[in-house]
Amino acid sequence: xxxxxxxxRNFRNFQHLDVTLCSGVTCIIGENNTGKSxxxxxxxxAVDARLSSQFRxxxxxxxxxxxxxxQAGQVLVSVQFTDFKSNVxxxxxxxxxxxxxxxxxxxxxxxxxxxxxxxxxAGEHDGSGLSITEDYHFExxxxxxxxxxxxxxxx
Numbered sequence: 001x002x003x004x005x006x007x008x009r010n011f012r013n014f015q016h017l018d019v020t021l022c023s024g025v026t027c028i029i030g031e032n033n034t035g036k037s038x039x040x041x042x043x044x045x046a047v048d049a050r051l052s053s054q055f056r057x058x059x060x061x062x063x064x065x066x067x068x069x070x071q072a073g074q075v076l077v078s079v080q081f082t083d084f085k086s087n088v089x090x091x092x093x094x095x096x097x098x099x100x101x102x103x104x105x106x107x108x109x110x111x112x113x114x115x116x117x118x119x120x121x122a123g124e125h126d127g128s129g130l131s132i133t134e135d136y137h138f139e140x141x142x143x144x145x146x147x148x149x150x151x152x153x154x155x
Contacts (some may be wrong), residue, residue, distance in 0.1 A: 003043075003152065004103075005080035008066045011045075012038040014086070016150055023083065042077045046108040050133040056138045058110050069136065072120060072127035074111035078148035080104070097142025109139045111153045121154070 002025075008017040013035045028036045044051055063069055087100045097104040105133070112127075116135050119125035130136065147155075 001081055001084035003079055004082045005078075006039070006043070007038070007078040007080075007151075008042050008078040010041050010067045010075060011075050012062055012064065014038065014042070015064045015066050016149075022088060030056065037131060042108075045138075046077045046079045047105045051096060053138075056108070056140075058132060058136070058138070060132065062131065070133050070152055072112050072116070074109055074153035076110075076151060077108040077149060078151075081105050081106075088127060090148050099143055105142060105144060105148065107139075107141045107144065107148065109141070109151075110136055111139070113137050117154055 002023050003021055004023075005020050006017065009013040010016075021112075026089075028039060030036050045056055058075060063075060067073055071140045080099075081097075081104045082102055084104065097106055099105050111117075112130060112135055116125065116130065132155075
């Protein structure tokens with residue numbers, strides 16, 4: 001099993017990252033302050049089962065500077081795995097998140113809480129004036145047929 005794709009939207013220095021990885025990639029190389037540590041932090045948000053809920057809550061400095069989350073929006077980290085079918089343990093971990101044959105996805109999303117989204121959809125809230133500490137929460141999900149690049153905050 002290996003990670004073959006990472007999609008990050010609106011997290012720290014990544015407004016939009018969609019990278020495909022090949023089997024055998026084992027390191028990340030780059031200049032200082034280019035986002036290597038931020039990439040690893042994003043991966044932890046989505047795949048580290050031991051990461052506490054407190055560390056999954058985002059702060060202002062975790063949001064990309066070009067994004068204003070006082071308006072309804074989202075931070076998304078999607079990690080895609082492949083080549084897990086041949087191993088029983090890997091299949092047990094990823095099988096429930098499968099999106100196609102031997103491809104599975106895990107998603108971390110930080111977006112307005114369900115009650116806020118419902119009010120916006122019903123026209124009872126205009127989606128502005130939101131607070132990332134009061135009105136947003138994180139979700140961990142898996143699977144999904146829609147490409148993570150296309151997933152909107154309210155879907």
